[in-house]
Structures are given as C-alpha cells and as structure tokens.
Amino acid sequence: MILVTGATGTIGREVMSRLGPEAEVRVLAREPRRVDTVSGAVEVVRGDYGDPRSLEYALRGVLGVFLVTARVGGRDDADFLRAARSAGVRHVVKLSAAAVTDSGADDLITRWQRDTEELLVGSGMDWTLLRPRSFMSNTLSWAGSIRAEGVVRVLYGSSANACVDPRDIADVAVRTLTEPGHEGRAYTLTGPEAITAHEQTAQLSEVLGRPVRCEELEPEQARARWGERYPADVVEALLGSAGRQRDGAKLRVEDTVREVTGVPARSFREWVRDNVAAFGPR
Template sequence: MILVTGATGTIGSEVVRQLVARGEKVRALSRDPENARLPAGVEAARGHHRDRASVEAAMAGAEAAFLVGVFGPDDAENDRGLVEAARSAGVRRIVKLSGIGTGDPRLGVFGTWHLHGEQAARDSGLEWTILRPSSFASNTLMWVPAVREGSPAPNLMGSGRQGVVDPRDVAEIAVAALLDPRHSGRTYTLTGPETLSAHEQAAVLADILGRPVPLHDVSPQERREQLRAAGLSEHYADGLMVTTRFIQEGGNDVVTGDVQDLLGRPARTYRQWAEDHASAFARD
C-alpha cells in the first residue's frame, strides 16, 4: 500500500494516477474524499496534513508515502509531523515534495518553509527522497479566465525566468522514488529543459491558441495589496514578496539535468504541456 497525501493536488493527483496505471495499491488522503474524483480502485481516506490523528490513521499499513505538507509559513510543525506519523506507523519509504531554492538565504522566510520537513526526513531513519521542483507549467492555469476573455492575464514575476517543469515529470519521478529504493537518500532539483519568463510562456500559448495572450505586469504595490486583501498575514505577504523579487531578479533562472537523468528522456517543455492543455484556455 502506498499513501498519497495531497492526493487531489497538482502533483498528488498525478502520482495517484500513475501509481494506479502501474497496478499499485493506493490510498489517497483527502479532506473531501466523496468529491475527490479518484481513479477506480483507490482507497480514499479522509484527513488533512494538519490533523495528526487522521494522518496517522491513513498511514496504517502503508509501506511507502508521498508527503505534501507545506501550504504556508505556519506549516513547519505539520510538515515534520507527516514524517513522524510515517515513522510511527511503520512506513518504510517516504518521498517529500519540497521546493526549489529551499535553504537559499536570498529567499528569506520562504526558503525555510520546507527545511523542517526536509530535515525530519533525513533524520527519520527511513528510506527518504526529497524532490525540489521549480515553477510548475500548470501555474499558468491561473491565466485561464483572462485568456478566455481576451483580457490581460496577471504576471507577478516581471521578466524573471524560471526552469518551468511539467507536473507529470515531477510525478513520474515521485512514483519512481516511491517504488525503487535506489533513490533513497537523494535530493533532486527538478526543472524543465529551459528557462522561460512569463511573457515567453504567454507567447507560446498565443502561438498554440492562434490569438494574443497579453499580460499585465503586476507592480509590487499591487501585489502587496492583493495579498493583504486575500487575508494573508503581513508575515506571509512579506515572504511572498521576497520570493517574487528573487524570481524577478533572476534567482530562479536555473536548469538541472535531474529529470533527464532520472527518466532517461528529455524533460517535457512548456510547449508540450501547453499543447496538451490547450483546451483549458479555449473560449466557450
């Protein structure tokens, strides 16, 4: 049995799908399992990474676990708790989803969000693998409403370039690490084959869709007002602003060969992802 936390999220849902396709037994942790739309044969477990009791119950009988536990600066203890719950339940192998740049002091507080969970994994005595993906290609789905309307989509990153990675590649590597002990004790930084700015991604989309995809470059002041209006704390907003500036200034202009080395093929490009998801941007 393999437990997948964050089972309806960007990576977790794809990990579930790929494990099922391989014939593995899968248990999916979800806050709302009745509406989770899980593949046939997947065992649904109700719970949340912040509810330790539900996590421990879901871990029972699992041999491996995919851990997704950080959604903000206040989740460090819960992230560590996922690892502790896995160890207590007798789980043998864990794969932790982290983030590129973890530990980089230039990222400020955001660079520390995953540190506690990463260290807990390394200290756990279990077979562990840590994945540090770059910006997901699927992040541009936030542009869908604007692209459908033909209005400018928000660009938070200025001209900063990132090694945009396809979530399917990240999930494929997670599945490999869940099933193969040869990945134990490794930390992988996962990127696509090239770095792209938001405007370059928009140009790719425009070429595929056959119509313009304009962007509105959100100013720092606009961004801060948006974050505060969304109810985020000053601390959380500050952390995200530092991260945005880091990317705008080229801090995430990074490409690694880990995806190709691990999968034995080139990493998928943003164009490949966009071609496969063009229908999401189509006008009604």
C-alpha cells in the same frame, strides 16, 4: 502499500494516476469525495494530519509515502512523520521546493520548507526530497483574464524561471516510490529551459490562435492583488520570491527529470498544447 497525500492537488493527483494497477495505493484526504480516482484498486480514506487516529488507520500496512503539506508554519509534517515512523513506514518521498537551495531565500515559506526537510531527514526513515521550480500549471491563474481581456498581468515579466511540468514531477515521484536507489537523495527538478512570462504569453497566444498580451504590474499592485488571497506574511514571501527571480536566482536548468526517468523534461509549449482547453471559452 503506498500512501499518497495531496491527491486533490496538482502533483498528488498526477502521482496517484501514475501508480498503476499493479501497485497497492491508498489515498489520505480530508474530503474523499474530491479525490478523482482512476482505478478501483485505489483506496481512499478520510483523514487529517492533525487527527492521530485517522493517521494511524491510513498508515496501517504502508511502506512508502508521497508526502505533501501546505499549511505554512504548522505542525502537519511533525505530526505525520511521527505517526508514519510509529506505523513502520520505511520510505517517505516529500514534495519540497527548489528555493531551499537558494542562498538568498530567507522568506517565511522557504524557512518552513527547510524546517520540514530537516524533520524528515532526522526522522529515522528513508527519505527522498523533490525540489521543483515553479509549476508550469501556475499559469492557469491567467486563464480568467485571458478569456475576458486577452491579457496576462505579472510582476517582473521579463525575468526567467526554469519552471517544470507537474507531470514530470509526478513521473520522478513514482520512480522514487517504486524503484530502489533513491533513498537519501534530493532532486532539484526543472523544465528544459528558463522562460519569461512574456515568452509564455507569446506561446499561449500562438497555441490559442488569438492575441494575448502581457502587462507588467508594479510591486504595490502585485501586493494588493495577492493580499486579496493570502495573509500579509505570505504576500511578502511571494514578493521576495519574485525579486529573486528578477535577480536571476531561478535560471538554472537541471537534467534531473531525464536522469531519473530516462525521458527529457517537457517544455512549456508542450504543457500549453496539452492544456489549451483550460484557457479557452468555458
């Protein structure tokens, strides 16, 4: 039995959809009605990392886990890993981030990710760490302004990031969950090239068949925009991450997707073509 967490999120949803009917799959969700299962063989159970009884039930008979946590600085990883070890889980595949390998990254989010990795590595269970660069799907946040104004507004739009297709992350996750030999490995996952927001905007414009322009934000403008959505310490972490990208920390391309799956990583243009409807009229 494989347990998938984060199945209503970007990566967890893709992982769940890729675990075929031959796999026994259980999904842990705080809101089961939001889980869009593609197979009747998938069991969805209600639970929360902070509810030990729900974890005990969800982990019963589970040997492998795809673990996603998002509450920065919380106890979700510690509580889950304690329950998983008690339940006899053998292998945990954790979604982390490439920033943990950046020597200059010391923001709140990256420190939390490093801490949660250490918890897993020291848990006594087999582990695999997935460390992706930014998701290509993050550009979906541009959809509203593209529809309304034909504009993308970004901070440091000329800086490049080797962003990765969420489907490639999920493909790697499924391999590590269902094949031997990935225990004790940490995989940095990127797309096939480092690409700037200006270049992404140009490709979006081409695929959409209409003009889309990219406008630069000043740091204070970005701080104000992000401050409408996130706590102040998270905003500062995002600004720090953008600064590292400006300084070239996110340029490196890895061939890990091909090495693990046998298939090259998808390009941003491929991602756009497959998701073009998300940027069009509602």
